[in-house]
Amino acid sequence: MVGATYQLAFELYPYAKVASQDLPPHRHPVVVVGGGPIGMATALDLGLKGTPVLVLDDHDGVGLGSRAICFAKRTLEIADRLGAGQAMVDKGVIWNVGKVFHGPDKVFEFNLLPEEGHKNPAFINLQQPYFEKFLVDAVRRAQANGAPIEIRGRNVVTGLTRHDDHVCLDVDTPDGPYQVEADWLIACDGARSPVREMMGLSFDGRVFEDNFLIADVRMTADFPTERWFWFEPPFKNSGQSALLHKQPDDIWRIDFQLGWDIDREAELDPVKIRERVDAMLGDDAEYELEWTSIYTFQCRRMKEFRHGRVLFAGDAAHQVSPFGARGANSGIQDVDNLAWKLDLVIKGLAHDTLLDTYSEERVHGADENILNSTRATDFLTPKSEISKIFRNAVLDLARHHDFARPLVNSGRLSVPCAYDGLSLNGADGLDGPSCTRVGAPCVDAPLSDGFLLDQLPGHFTLLAINTQLPELTEVDGIELQKLRLDTSADDPTGALKERYLGTAECAIYLIRPDQHVAARWTRANASDVRSALRTAVAKRS
Structure with missing residues (x-):
């Protein structure tokens, strides 16, 4: 539809x-x-x-x-x-906050980007x-x-x-x-x-037998722009879990976990879909069904x-x-x-x-991603009574204790992949922040004029912070873009220092065209950079 x-x-x-x-x-x-x-x-x-x-x-x-x-x-x-x-x-609809419920009760909430x-x-x-x-x-x-x-x-x-x-x-x-x-x-x-x-x-992996119904509905509602997820939701006929998201144009995404061995044609009957949506939103809710589908988890x-x-x-x-x-x-x-x-x-x-x-x-x-998705699926759909008891015990603990909240898995939300330990990584000569380690994608930071990632537009870039840049403009025909920043002039919030220097006074980063860190040092000469860039393009000699 x-x-x-x-x-x-x-x-x-x-x-x-x-x-x-x-x-x-x-x-x-x-x-x-x-x-x-x-x-x-x-x-x-x-x-x-x-x-x-x-x-x-x-x-x-x-x-x-x-x-x-x-x-x-x-x-x-x-x-x-x-x-x-x-x-x-x-x-788009911007959101940073998610809330997790078990039955009618809120277990906890989280903020995916609490820092400025x-x-x-x-x-x-x-x-x-x-x-x-x-x-x-x-x-x-x-x-x-x-x-x-x-x-x-x-x-x-x-x-x-x-x-x-x-x-x-x-x-x-x-x-x-x-x-x-x-x-x-x-x-x-x-x-x-x-x-x-x-x-x-x-194309190998696992196909999970559980089925999920997507219903996109058009309605005007005053729910906040947050991700709401229910384990064992209190709504009638809503299955083992439910999810509510707001989209542009007054469209709301609702997911219902249907279980195994379903009659797909019957479940896609608009009358039955409306019964589920009415149970969640209330019988007096006014909405239109925009789009519906049933999917299974596959990893x-x-x-x-x-x-x-x-x-x-x-x-x-x-x-x-x-x-x-x-x-x-x-x-x-x-x-x-x-x-x-x-x-x-x-x-x-x-x-x-x-x-x-x-x-x-x-x-x-x-x-x-597959590891995280598989773990989420196993938490969402316990395969035995013991697994379900464990899952619900974790949810009960998470209401009152911070240590249990990382164990709750309603879908580990996407974060960028760091290529730790892989073959294109060069030297990590800086005892600096883990978030900008070699192999990781660069973290954004506000500068006195804009944002850092806007200064990394898709070329190999040599970034020097509080130090001089090596005298090098290209390596084997590959041009190097250069960017020199000084925390005293270019770092109005201190975020650049926190995310790229840590306790160090200065640093040099070699950054790939995809904004992943290829190498970093406290100081580097042209030979260091040349070697790291050759490594970053798989040249070994």
Whole structure:
């Protein structure tokens, strides 16, 4: 069921026949399959770097239904770098506070971003069609400024043939089939990835038997903009758990845990859905059903995300349960990791072994998300009476004791992945804050003129705080952006010192294009930086 909320200019990239459909296959540096949020972000990131990219999508605009709605701070920071973040924040519902209930009683509440000094909030709620639309809007602006991005709607990939130096795609259109060649193919075509199926690749993990009903309702209500989650909710026919979130346009997301062995057709009957919603909101509540769906928890991933000249991202590579908002958010982190690496490879500035580290780092991230999602699922849906007794005992303790609250798991909400101990990490010569350790994403901080992350726009950057920068402008053709800050002049709140220096008086950071810390020192010379940057692009000699 779809209401007017989701009628968002669906023909954002309507089908049009291109001349190359009647010619021998044309070779493209990069072809992205899938025009959802992950595919569009990939195309935008590459295009802004000057790498030509073609997007093939089987539709001609944004998808239906709200689906993903929770977008985390790290996703908004990446979207900022791509030119779409502010529109998302302006439209989205900002929230930092969540409340956990057991039956009718509040167990505790939490604040995901209690500290000041960040440009972006901990989370926004924003229907996925809006998220996609703002990315497409950013693509259009980039195209107008010369970014080499092409989108072809209603171009369905039906087959592929892999060669040593390219991939050949069979594409079907309203005007018949044609072929496209790609030096590099990026599959962003969802959890049921046709590209993955065509290649016969496995997608292993756990499929949980519990079922959950999503009901997006339109209503005017004075509930606060918080995440409310109930274990064993007091509402009639609401199942083992329930979740309430506010979205833009007076839309509220409600999740009900239905249990096992359900009749899906019966559960999707609007009459039965209304019975559940009425029990939660009250019989006198006035609302309209906008969109409904039933889903099961699935935690799966591919063994590797790179297969020769084919790379997988987003749900095509890994899938997690929705509680915790780790699906779309982790997919955007895939984009953030892959685009700069592929760009360097295409420009001849790095060997293609750098792309193996895309798989290394993002498999690490996927495993972290799957672990958290699996633990959340097991806590939400106890598989035995003893497990349920333990779960409820934890909830009872959490009402009165802080130590028990970290044990409560209503979905560990998405946080950025740190690549601890992985192969691209350089020296950590600073006994500094853990939050900005080597492998971690940079933490934002207010400066006297704006915010720190706005000064890290997608290049290798050498950041010096209270010290001089080494005399170095490039390494093996890779340009270094330089940023020098002084806490006495540039740190009005003290957050920069707290988050990047700790007890140290000065520091130098080498920061990757995806804003992860590649290396850090109290002081460094050109040789130190050169060695760390070569490590960061997988050059070992």
